[in-house]
Each structure stands twice: as C-alpha cells, then as structure tokens.
Amino acid sequence: MKEKLTVKQYLMVSTLLFGMFFGAGNLIFPPMAGKMAGTNVWITMVFFCVTAVVLPVMGVIAVAKSNGLKNLSARVDAKFAAIFTAAIYLSIGPALGIPRAGSVPFEMAIKPYLPEAFSGRLSLLIYTLVFFGVAYWLSLTPSKLVERMGKIITPALLILMVIMFAVSLIGGMPELGAPLKDSYQNHPSLTGFIDGYMTMDTIAALNFGLIVSMVIQEFNIKDEKRIVRTTIKAGSLSGLLLAVIYFILAYLGAASAGMFPETTNGAQILSRVSMHLLGKGGAILVAGIFTLACLTTSVGLITSSGKYFTTLSKRLSYRNWVTIWTLLSLVFANIGLDAILKYNITVLFIIYPLAIVLIVLALLDRFFESSALIYRSTVYLTLVISTVSSLAMKVEDGGLGIKIPFLYPLVSKLPLYDFQLVWVVPVLVVLAVTYGVKLVNTRFRKKVRV
Structure with a gap:
C-alpha cells in the first residue's frame, strides 16, 4: 500500500x-x-x-x-x-x-x-x-x-x-x-x-x-x-x-x-x-x-x-x-x-444552499461531532428558506414566480434576499445558538458523571 x-x-x-x-x-x-x-x-x-x-x-x-x-x-x-x-x-x-x-x-x-x-x-x-x-x-x-x-x-x-x-x-x-x-x-x-x-x-x-x-x-x-x-x-x-x-x-x-x-x-x-x-x-x-x-x-x-x-x-x-x-x-x-430548464433551475437554487451548509458542517465536524441538533436545525432551516426564495424567483429570471403565503413576506425581508443569499444570516444565527446548546449539554453531562 x-x-x-x-x-x-x-x-x-x-x-x-x-x-x-x-x-x-x-x-x-x-x-x-x-x-x-x-x-x-x-x-x-x-x-x-x-x-x-x-x-x-x-x-x-x-x-x-x-x-x-x-x-x-x-x-x-x-x-x-x-x-x-x-x-x-x-x-x-x-x-x-x-x-x-x-x-x-x-x-x-x-x-x-x-x-x-x-x-x-x-x-x-x-x-x-x-x-x-x-x-x-x-x-x-x-x-x-x-x-x-x-x-x-x-x-x-x-x-x-x-x-x-x-x-x-x-x-x-x-x-x-x-x-x-x-x-x-x-x-x-x-x-x-x-x-x-x-x-x-x-x-x-x-x-x-x-x-x-x-x-x-x-x-x-x-x-x-x-x-x-x-x-x-x-x-x-x-x-x-x-x-x-x-x-x-x-x-x-x-x-x-x-x-x-x-x-x-x-x-x-x-x-x-x-x-x-x-x-x-x-x-x-x-x-x-x-x-x-x-x-x-x-x-x-x-x-x-x-x-x-x-x-x-x-x-x-x-x-x-x-x-x-x-x-x-x-x-x-x-x-x-x-422544457425542464425552468423547473430544474428552481431545484438547483433550493439544493445549492443545502450543499454549501453541508460542506461547511463537514469541514468543521470535529467541533460539532456530527451533532444531530446542529445538522438538522441548520439544514432544515436552509431548506425552508431556500425553497421559499427559489419558488418566488421571477419567471424572467428562470423561476416559477410562486410566492408562498405567510412565509414569503417573512423571507423576503431577510438580509441578502436580492442576492439569492437570504439563507446565510439566519443559518449563522441558528448555528451559533445550537452550538452553544451543544457545549452547555456536554458540560452538564460531564458534571453529572462526576
């Protein structure tokens, strides 16, 4: 070898x-x-x-x-x-x-x-x-x-x-x-x-x-x-x-x-x-x-x-x-x-942020230790936000122009919405919070064992 x-x-x-x-x-x-x-x-x-x-x-x-x-x-x-x-x-x-x-x-x-x-x-x-x-x-x-x-x-x-x-x-x-x-x-x-x-x-x-x-x-x-x-x-x-x-x-x-x-x-x-x-x-x-x-x-x-x-x-x-x-x-x-380009562009804009989040989590996994809380909360939040923003993309931009009631008005007000990066700030916030929760839980378990 x-x-x-x-x-x-x-x-x-x-x-x-x-x-x-x-x-x-x-x-x-x-x-x-x-x-x-x-x-x-x-x-x-x-x-x-x-x-x-x-x-x-x-x-x-x-x-x-x-x-x-x-x-x-x-x-x-x-x-x-x-x-x-x-x-x-x-x-x-x-x-x-x-x-x-x-x-x-x-x-x-x-x-x-x-x-x-x-x-x-x-x-x-x-x-x-x-x-x-x-x-x-x-x-x-x-x-x-x-x-x-x-x-x-x-x-x-x-x-x-x-x-x-x-x-x-x-x-x-x-x-x-x-x-x-x-x-x-x-x-x-x-x-x-x-x-x-x-x-x-x-x-x-x-x-x-x-x-x-x-x-x-x-x-x-x-x-x-x-x-x-x-x-x-x-x-x-x-x-x-x-x-x-x-x-x-x-x-x-x-x-x-x-x-x-x-x-x-x-x-x-x-x-x-x-x-x-x-x-x-x-x-x-x-x-x-x-x-x-x-x-x-x-x-x-x-x-x-x-x-x-x-x-x-x-x-x-x-x-x-x-x-x-x-x-x-x-x-x-x-x-x-x-015929499929219109729908596939929407799918790509939904999964692209998911790919980026997964890559970052994987490269920092020695800190996160494959925590289900961190992975699920950040990935599923990304999925929701990217789905709402991608479906709402204008038809002339290759999107479908579908604005989901209640969710779209919330998502459209988030930072970086106009740049297709609307998911970034919310995910960073949730990542910081869930990582903090993980650290607290880890320390608590160590104290209990002692």
Whole structure:
C-alpha cells in the first residue's frame, strides 16, 4: 500500500479534477464578469474565486472526509440523505448538467459560424451524437479516466487555452475601461462573490468527490486519512489552476469591452477576440475549447451518476446506468432541455444552499461531532428558506414566480434576499445558538458523571 502519490500522479489527478469542473459555464462567466467590471476586474475576481474555486474544492474534500455524499447527508437523517443525494445527482447530471454540456458548445461556438442551411436541428443531432458517443465510451471505464482525461483530453484543453491566451496577450489588448454596471462599480466584491456562486460548481463538487476518491484508490492508496490528504493536495492544485484561468479569462473580457461592446455573453467575447487575432482559425480554436471543456465535465457527471445509482439497485449494472443517463442526456439536449430548464433551475437554487451548509458542517465536524441538533436545525432551516426564495424567483429570471403565503413576506425581508443569499444570516444565527446548546449539554453531562 502506497503512502503518497508521485508528482506526476498528483498532476494527473489534479488535471482530471480540473477538467471535470471546467465546463461551459466556467468559460462563459469570467469574461462577461470581466467586461462588466472593467478596472474593478481584479477585486471582482478575487471574490469570484471564493465561491467558484474555494467552495468547490472544499466540497470535494468534504465528500472525501465523509466517505461519500450519502454518508455526509445521513448526518441529518436517512430520509434526507436518500432524497438529497438523488436530487444532487439528477439535477446536476442527466436532468440539466449533462444535456446542457452537450448542446452549449454547438449553440455557442459552432452554430453561429455554420451556413444557415446547416445550422438547424439535424446539425445539433449529428454533433450531440458524436459528443455523447465519445462521452459514453470514456465513461464506461472509470478506472481509465486518469489515463485518458488526466493525460490526454484535459492537457489538450489546456494547450488550446494557452494558445488563445498567448495570442491575445501578444497581439495586444486595449486598456481597461470603467465598469459598465453600477453593481461592479459600487460593490465589486459582493458582485464577484455572487457571480462565482452562480457557477454552481459546489453542487458538482459533491458529485466529483466520489470519483476523486476512487481514482486515488486506483493508485493503491487505501488508508482513509491518506486519501483525504491526497484529495486536499490535488484539489488545491486544481483550484489554483482554475483561479489562474479565471483571472486571465476575466482580463480578456475586461480588455475587450471597448473593442466589442455588442457582445452579450462570454462565448461571444472569446470568439470575437480569437477571430480578431486569428481569423477563422480563432473560431475553430474556441469551438475546440468549448467542446473539450464540456466533454470532460459530461464524463465526470455521467461517471459519478452511474457509480451512485449502481449502489442503489443491484438489478442494473454500472454500464446500464451509464447507457440510461447518456441516452436521456442526448434526448434532452436535442428536444427537451428548454422544457425542464425552468423547473430544474428552481431545484438547483433550493439544493445549492443545502450543499454549501453541508460542506461547511463537514469541514468543521470535529467541533460539532456530527451533532444531530446542529445538522438538522441548520439544514432544515436552509431548506425552508431556500425553497421559499427559489419558488418566488421571477419567471424572467428562470423561476416559477410562486410566492408562498405567510412565509414569503417573512423571507423576503431577510438580509441578502436580492442576492439569492437570504439563507446565510439566519443559518449563522441558528448555528451559533445550537452550538452553544451543544457545549452547555456536554458540560452538564460531564458534571453529572462526576
């Protein structure tokens, strides 16, 4: 049994984790945030990385320390663990994350440059058939993920991105202008924090924690403490890589504001910058980056979903589950994504705060000692508040516009409601109170024993 990985193995695991995290949203959000932030881009991105890098890495570590997401969520209670874990895997997997990863590269980076006669549903079907065919093949053998993704696909993605960055920086970019939105001018730190929060990578982290632990064990590291230590090191390295790339992407967005004021999303920004410097080759470069980024994320989500649902049913093998999730994702990517997107966004905004609270509790569990009082009170309070606020989201923002009588008027008056962080202050208060109760009870029991 090995005690630690070699430097090469650490790099392979780190690039594998980076590849699973780095999808379409991670390419789109930073350039747009940079464009809006202008000269405030650096402070914006520091706080962007808190929620888009630090929290996801903490999520992977929390799952590794708890020996699986289900074990972590079971500290609340068994029913919550079953429902929450299934909701996590389904919502970020075949119900949205995987089909979106299959369709976004085509819609964002390929379709705009196709002749009108070839930009319809048939082209999308052909693209997604190839995309999900490759994802399916890679997902069938999770033991080879490091070899195929960590050694080949993710390094290829990084090489393409280095080319884009180098050409952009060498080609010369204009000076940064003033912020284009008041929120980036007046509250760049809070706005960056919210932008990073919206990547929702923390939910994906709860999925990927299982894969990272599995991959580390493939290197013959079996001791739980060593697995956790290895996860911390590999996660930190992948997080550092994510942060560096986010800063560069944001800079490109900020510098492009004067050149391409008409751009409305990160994909357009990257495409315009690349085409400006490389011509048609720039469009091909961006299409390749989007495709590889989304492919690695899809494989990670298919693999983690397949592994989890295999533990729930002995009737269906891992191969069966991978086939089911891949086929469903293919269908949704072509015909059903818009129909489920509205409802799934609401579900994601309900479970995202739960994921964050569980991660924080898991990492501080040596103080809380898996206290049922602390876990249940904070998690269920988060569930109530996030459900009320998520259902009330405006229809134009992807919500349902449902305002629950009595509860909505109370929740809407809480701090940070407008930033989808309404749960934070109440949960911190309840956490402090329940932790105090736990300390008092512990001291009382000690006195009774004496």
